[in-house]
Amino acid sequence: MSRITKKLIVILGPTASGKTALSIKLAKNFNGEIVSADSRQVYKGMNIGTGKVTKKEMQGIKHYLLDVASPKRRFSVAQYQRLALEAINKILKKNKVPFLVGGSPFYIYSVVEKWIFPKLKPDQKLRKELEKKSAKELFQILKKLDSKRAKTIEKENKRRLIRAIEIAKKLGRVPLLKKTPQFNCLLIGIKKSKEELKKLIEKRLLKRLKKGMIEEVRKLRREGLSWQRLEEFGLEYRWIAKYLQGKIDYEEMIKNLQKDIEHFAKHQMTWFKKDKRIKWTPSTHHPYRWAKKLIKEFLKK
């Protein structure tokens, strides 16, 4: 038996699978509060495009990690991890049940596994310098600095090579990624077939457009975000930005969006598929009732 006694309920699944609605129902039932695990919902002003819960939808359930950053600034997983851990501990202190809910796997696992990232802030100047070099050159540099990390890193991935060099330069080498889990986690995954998900994504996309998603992007632009920054956010922000710049027409925007969101869902699943701890909602049961039972048992132990 592990000594970890703090309990955390994680609700995950691909985009558009219905995590939000389910988690609110469950939180209401179990005296819970919700910590969002979404790499885009952390930004202020990005609401419709990220599918952020509205005040009304929250039904009085407290939500954390929404609107904690300005979209003008770069936010990172390390910042997320710190804030999320704080929030969870705060909820536990109140004797409430923390629900970690979201679809950003990297963010979820940064909390669930509590990876120890090297304590080193990004050095934008150095990154810009290194960006000019080819992947091959970068790999050679890393090899000299830290041959061990060079062995496991992807040779063609400049972004990761640059980060590794950044760390190795200051710390001498890249420390092994340590996992130090501190919560007893119940991982609940919402399962959807590919066809179902496709339809859900389509439906949700049209709904968001009707709700004024394009106007939201226009507004962000007016507030000073560059087109490049908007495109960096991906999905709705990327394709609407392209549309607003006249690079593509409306139909192309929809088509590309649908495709990219489907891709995104697939990519999320490659993380989740590996994790054997996840309990997937069975298609034969009502997800809410099924999850309720599971959580009840989990909290009893």
Place this chain on the structure above:
RNA sequence: GGGGGUAUAAGCUUAAUGGUAAACUGCGGCUCUCCAAAAGCCGACUUCCGGGUUCGAAUCCUGGUACCCCCG
């Protein structure tokens, strides 16, 4: 009816001095050490059909088919 052109992956655009059929998109799979809705990797699928020349044909010759253009 006559003359000319085009035909390469699921799609589209496009490569390959007669010498291992390829890129892009899509599709499938994967990686994950501070941009993760990011970034990167791997895979499957092709020469319109038939004959000929050649050691060897997407390529040259020839017949057919489909489409396009011009003349009547």
